Amino acid sequence: MFTGSELRKKFLDFFDQQGHLILPSASLIPQDDPTLLLTVAGMVPFKPYFQGKARPPHTRLATVQKCLRTPDLDSVGKTTRHHTFFEMLGNFSFGDYFKKEAIAWAWEYLTNVLGLPREDLWITVYREDKEAKQIWAKGMGVPGERIVPMGEDDNFWAAGPTGPCGPCSEILVDLGPARGCGAPDCGVDCDCDRFLEIWNLVFMEFNRDEAGNLTKLPRQNIDTGMGLERIASVIQGASSNFETDLLFPLIKKAAALSGLSYGENQKHDVALKVIADHSRAVAFLVADGVLPSNEGRGYILRRILRRAVRYGRLLGIEEPFLSKITASVIDLYEDPYRELREEEEYIQKVVALEEARFGETLEQGLQVLQDDLEELERKGERRLPGRVAFRLYDTFGFPLELTQEILAERGLTVDLAGFEEAMQEQRERARAARLEAAPTSRQGIWDTYRDFKTDFQGYGSLTAKAQIQALVCDEAEQQEAREGGQVQVLLDLTPFYPEGGGQVGDRGILKGPDGEVVIQDTKKVEENLIIHQGYVSRGLVRKGDVVLAQVNEKRRLATARNHTATHLLHQALRSVLGEHAQQTGSLVEPTRLRFDFSHFAPLSQDELRAVEDLVNQKIIENIAVRTCETGREEALAEGVIALFGEKYGDIVRVVGIGDFSKEFCGGTHVRRTSELGFFKILTESGIGTGIRRIEALTGEGLLAYWREQDALIGKAVAFLKATPEALPGRIEQLLREVREKEKELEQLRQKMMRFEVDALLNHVVDVDGIKVLAVKVQAPDMESLRSLGDLLKHRIGSGVIILGSPLNGKVGFVSFVTNDLVTREGLHAGNIIREVARIVNGGGGGKPEMAQAGGKNPTRLDEALRQGKEIIRHQLTGKC
Numbered sequence: 001m002f003t004g005s006e007l008r009k010k011f012l013d014f015f016d017q018q019g020h021l022i023l024p025s026a027s028l029i030p031q032d033d034p035t036l037l038l039t040v041a042g043m044v045p046f047k048p049y050f051q052g053k054a055r056p057p058h059t060r061l062a063t064v065q066k067c068l069r070t071p072d073l074d075s076v077g078k079t080t081r082h083h084t085f086f087e088m089l090g091n092f093s094f095g096d097y098f099k100k101e102a103i104a105w106a107w108e109y110l111t112n113v114l115g116l117p118r119e120d121l122w123i124t125v126y127r128e129d130k131e132a133k134q135i136w137a138k139g140m141g142v143p144g145e146r147i148v149p150m151g152e153d154d155n156f157w158a159a160g161p162t163g164p165c166g167p168c169s170e171i172l173v174d175l176g177p178a179r180g181c182g183a184p185d186c187g188v189d190c191d192c193d194r195f196l197e198i199w200n201l202v203f204m205e206f207n208r209d210e211a212g213n214l215t216k217l218p219r220q221n222i223d224t225g226m227g228l229e230r231i232a233s234v235i236q237g238a239s240s241n242f243e244t245d246l247l248f249p250l251i252k253k254a255a256a257l258s259g260l261s262y263g264e265n266q267k268h269d270v271a272l273k274v275i276a277d278h279s280r281a282v283a284f285l286v287a288d289g290v291l292p293s294n295e296g297r298g299y300i301l302r303r304i305l306r307r308a309v310r311y312g313r314l315l316g317i318e319e320p321f322l323s324k325i326t327a328s329v330i331d332l333y334e335d336p337y338r339e340l341r342e343e344e345e346y347i348q349k350v351v352a353l354e355e356a357r358f359g360e361t362l363e364q365g366l367q368v369l370q371d372d373l374e375e376l377e378r379k380g381e382r383r384l385p386g387r388v389a390f391r392l393y394d395t396f397g398f399p400l401e402l403t404q405e406i407l408a409e410r411g412l413t414v415d416l417a418g419f420e421e422a423m424q425e426q427r428e429r430a431r432a433a434r435l436e437a438a439p440t441s442r443q444g445i446w447d448t449y450r451d452f453k454t455d456f457q458g459y460g461s462l463t464a465k466a467q468i469q470a471l472v473c474d475e476a477e478q479q480e481a482r483e484g485g486q487v488q489v490l491l492d493l494t495p496f497y498p499e500g501g502g503q504v505g506d507r508g509i510l511k512g513p514d515g516e517v518v519i520q521d522t523k524k525v526e527e528n529l530i531i532h533q534g535y536v537s538r539g540l541v542r543k544g545d546v547v548l549a550q551v552n553e554k555r556r557l558a559t560a561r562n563h564t565a566t567h568l569l570h571q572a573l574r575s576v577l578g579e580h581a582q583q584t585g586s587l588v589e590p591t592r593l594r595f596d597f598s599h600f601a602p603l604s605q606d607e608l609r610a611v612e613d614l615v616n617q618k619i620i621e622n623i624a625v626r627t628c629e630t631g632r633e634e635a636l637a638e639g640v641i642a643l644f645g646e647k648y649g650d651i652v653r654v655v656g657i658g659d660f661s662k663e664f665c666g667g668t669h670v671r672r673t674s675e676l677g678f679f680k681i682l683t684e685s686g687i688g689t690g691i692r693r694i695e696a697l698t699g700e701g702l703l704a705y706w707r708e709q710d711a712l713i714g715k716a717v718a719f720l721k722a723t724p725e726a727l728p729g730r731i732e733q734l735l736r737e738v739r740e741k742e743k744e745l746e747q748l749r750q751k752m753m754r755f756e757v758d759a760l761l762n763h764v765v766d767v768d769g770i771k772v773l774a775v776k777v778q779a780p781d782m783e784s785l786r787s788l789g790d791l792l793k794h795r796i797g798s799g800v801i802i803l804g805s806p807l808n809g810k811v812g813f814v815s816f817v818t819n820d821l822v823t824r825e826g827l828h829a830g831n832i833i834r835e836v837a838r839i840v841n842g843g844g845g846g847k848p849e850m851a852q853a854g855g856k857n858p859t860r861l862d863e864a865l866r867q868g869k870e871i872i873r874h875q876l877t878g879k880c
């Protein structure tokens with residue numbers, strides 16, 4: 001019996017002996033491949049070799065490749081053999097050997113090296129592929145009844161909708177009737193567990209283009225893939241992939257955390273398997289630089305991670321647990337995947353953070369879903385409205401697929417069209433917001449100049465003599481433009497830098513023989529078509545005029561300082577936080593720079609300071625900034641930083657700052673770092689999941705900022721008559737004094753209120769044996785009026801109080817009746833005050849013990865209070 005790692009080694013050793021070059025696994029993120037989100041097979045990193053777009057380092061390669069597939073995500077945990085993350089053992093030929101050798105080696109490896117019984121092995125071939133059938137039958141001696149021809153669905157393999165593909169032949173192991181479904185027609189194409197596909201040999205001969213057409217590839221190639229987990233389960237005699245040494249330790253760990261045992265309850269086993277599978281996927285994805293988000297591969301990671309967390313809850317694990325399992329993944333897989341240990345701290349932080357984020361809303365979301373489900377069941381419906389699913393997604397972070405899965409457990413579905421509609425509406429809202437911010441584009445006008453190439457000369461000089469090739473004014477091409485007209489100008493050559501790579505476009509002036517154009521912005525309409533936007537400030541300009549194009553030098557240099565600072569900042573972030581801190585966006589202006597990058601948590605003060613210090617250190621070192629042009633592949637091989645998702649040509653411009661930083665960049669830079677003066681971070685904030693933003697200043701922008709700060713301090717110094725150093729102490733002292741004064745004031749207020757209460761009590765009169773106090777006071781607001789009334793009520797013991805006060809040109813009343821009178825005499829404060837308020841054209845009411853009212857006519861306030869006594873008398877006499 002071989003362990004998982006022995007199987008890896010045996011495979012690579014075997015193909016090494018057959019003259020293959022062994023390569024390490026590539027990343028789970030395909031490089032330069034917009035057609036694929038993830039590496040789904042061993043051949044993915046080699047697509048350009050198959051297509052003849054690049055030359056492989058050797059015509060025979062073999063790898064153990066990290067792979068990740070999600071189409072079967074819902075099946076994971078429920079079957080013996082589905083995974084998200086898995087390892088693929090593969091051998092590849094690029095125009096070297098073909099079917100005969102590929103089949104012979106696969107057969108030899110399985111039967112001789114691993115010692116699988118020949119009679120247990122079954123073969124499928126593509127219906128039309130007589131040659132493969134022949135090789136299996138004649139060459140390997142496989143009996144005809146165990147070579148099964150199949151159609152295109154099963155035996156024609158492609159990595160995606162486009163790209164290299166070809167017919168294939170699969171090797172399956174018969175695990176015996178005990179593992180089967182027992183159906184009379186059970187065979188290699190049955191979905192049950194009896195026949196396990198272990199190895200797929202693809203005879204890669206075609207390329208499929210976007211229209212779906214197949215064309216023959218330049219050469220015949222071989223791509224094979226064998227799932228490590230599957231072959232391990234066969235060799236180790238395990239009843240599923242999960243019981244091999246590649247996954248079982250993770251199941252044991254999850255079982256221990258939940259206090260449950262594997263193999264006792266089917267539902268629990270599913271959950272344990274999901275957690276084991278998903279924790280591997282999560283650890284490997286994060287190690288390769290994927291962060292949870294709502295898009296692309298980030299969303300896949302989020303879905304997998306959240307699905308694992310939910311299954312943890314189903315096992316009764318209430319506390320965050322996933323990082324404990326990913327810790328075991330790291331222990332189990334660090335050999336041969338060193339990146340796991342190297343990125344351990346990072347992986348664990350990302351996992352813990354995302355689990356916590358989901359944990360905050362999981363319970364709440366499940367409750368909402370529960371309520372909605374009950375509602376649905378009450379109505380006898382079986383489909384959850386799309387809007388509800390969208391709310392769960394948007395507010396509670398439930399991936400749609402998670403909601404679907406929870407519903408499926410009850411035989412319910414989601415209205416997908418409704419979900420999509422809600423999502424679309426949200427996108428529209430976001431787009432509308434963006435559009436409002438964007439300037440209108442006149443791009444269409446320049447369509448006829450699409451192939452024009454403006455010669456950009458702005459790296460070396462800031463002035464140039466150029467000729468006007470075309471002028472656009474009033475939305476149309478013109479022969480000339482006059483003073484005051486808004487224009488777009490196309491020149492044959494230009495020193496003006498067009499907006500790009502985050503750097504703003506240049507401004508400046510075009511001086512012609514009869515007039516001048518002030519340029520306010522420069523943009524690229526097509527890759528080489530540079531347009532200058534501005535207005536004619538004097539005279540007139542014509543198509544054909546030779547002009548002196550002058551870039552605003554001060555602004556350009558300030559921008560260049562910030563651009564060089566951006567590169568320093570990027571590298572400093574990577575040095576301080578780790579290589580994962582990669583640029584996701586930037587804005588380089590003359591006055592400031594803004595830099596967005598991937599990182600999972602806010603930066604601490606120490607981290608910010610370390611980044612700032614490192615950038616300033618590099619400024620002080622006065623390093624030369626050099627640019628050169630070089631081949632893209634060569635630069636990538638040297639480790640030059642390329643921005644993720646950017647497309648680069650074959651020849652790239654590289655900007656290097658000593659050995660500290662090297663980036664692909666088309667922007668303009670200073671000659672030496674000391675030109676930056678100084679660098680200061682102003683703010684650091686989060687702008688989305690896993691994306692942080694830093695705003696910073698250099699040079700003159702920074703000087704202006706410091707001056708402003710100085711001026712502010714100067715003002716404070718003047719106000720407080722203190723030196724700058726004494727300011728904090730002085731402010732603290734002032735705050736203390738203010739607090740003390742407030743306390744004194746409050747005490748005084750209380751004292752005055754007591755005096756007032758005493759004085760007011762002198763106005764108590766007797767109305768039919770009941771103490772009545774109906775007086776006018778001066779209260780600042782209703783609340784003070786109420787507290788005064790409350791105090792009086794306590795002091796009066798037994799009686800009725802009506803207080804009236806002018807309030808902002810109107811009148812406010814409160815009325816209190818002590819409890820004894822409410823019970824004994826049936827007096828009601830609400831009724832009293834309603835009638836009193838009526839006299840000042842107002843209204844109000846309340847409870848028997850307390851009520852309040854307002855009125856519009858302050859001139860009748862005294863009258864109302866006088867009548868109050870009568871109203872009480874009336875209530876007293878009317879009561880019997």
Ligand code: SER
Pocket residue numbers: 040041042043090157200201202223224225226
């Ligand atoms: N690319 C094929 C597969 O994934 C063989 O490796 O099955």
